[in-house]
Amino acid sequence: MAERIPTRLGDGSLVHMTRGEIEADLHDGTEAAARRAKVEPLGEDELDHLLDIFTSPARFSAVDIGHEVVLSIDGSGNRDINAPVLEQIVYQNHHGADIVEVWNSDYSYKAVKTVLSFQMQELKDTLLQTVVPVHYGAMPDLGRYSQPDGPAPNWSQLLPQGRIDEARAAQEEAMALLEADMWHTAEAAVATGADGLDFDTAAAAGDADFLATLHVTRRIRDAFPDFGVEIGMASEMVLGMHGQLEYEGVRLAGQWPLGQLRAVTAAGATIFGPAVNVNTTRSVAWNVARACTLVKPVTAEATIPVHMNAGMGVGGVPMTPYAPVDATSRVSRALVDILGLDGL
């Protein structure tokens, strides 16, 4: 009877699988991604390396010495001791963070604008007390501008009614408001001394959310050439909630990570963060093989650093607030080894 190896599912639960079952999952994961995004599956040598990682009985797995990457930790600090500046110092001194991020509990540029002066004071206090680079981060979060939370008509209600033109107009109205809030925050963060801005979970509300982010990124790059802009995506494919929006002549709806990279690079961002969603019912091995397949074309073509999202429920990390160390370390190593990432 084949030995059963402890491993994890995408929801974090512990399961026992044979070497053959894990190998089959790796092949199935890469083929699923290749079919869906029309990209090349992983090669045999890459799958063999993943098999070694996921069949090891060790509790922890890590990259080889010398292969370490930069960690831009979005949402650094746990907000558990009610001392946000101190928490950034803790992440710098105790967690080995290469970049930290000041953020608001209501993680949205629309919400940030209402407390901007307080957020910028927190940013300034952090900058005076830290050495590592400091980002200010929040979500573009276009949906916040639709009714009942915002002034624009709600396109999620209009679309099922077949009122397509009105839904598109509503998103364009919301985009203008979002861009104003993001730009307002960017100007304040630059004046406060931040090293960069993080547009986190971009395109969460689809192609209009993404386009607004690209517009503001271009505006920042033109105005502040040395200021960093990290664009981290919300998911693996841009949803076409509008469907007709383009950036520099390329339609944004339906873009997979490689297309997203091209748009982000054209807009002038300095770091790109692809995100691949986790299937909680499949093994972590299956999810990692799938994530690597979707992002491999990105690192092959990128001219800017690629910091893949590897937080809860993305990149292969299980969808649980207490991600097991055995699973997260395997994901971390596998993504860096297979993709040649610049960071996480």
Add this chain to the structure above:
Amino acid sequence: MAATHALASGMGGMRTAGDLVARMQITRGMRLPQAKRYVAERLGCSVEDLSDPLVMHDIRRELGLGLIPVQDLTYPDEPGAIEAKFRIAEVLGIPVNSVACFRRHARL
């Protein structure tokens, strides 16, 4: 989760040269190998040294790039926090926004 990534694949931040390599990615959009080579050249060390906490402790101390106080070692007479960023800007040859703000506000 951040601690797991730091141990599994992270450069180590101020324990090593992770923050310095990160600055080249942020301000110059350099990919990792280029950023590591650039920082190593500016520090006068090898790329391998950048991830070695022992080597980097001595380099950071010599150049005034900031150190992490620990139980056994404190650095009250060495550059820390914003002070160290003045040195980082000079050693790496890049603008550091918070340093520029500090200069402006202090009328230096």
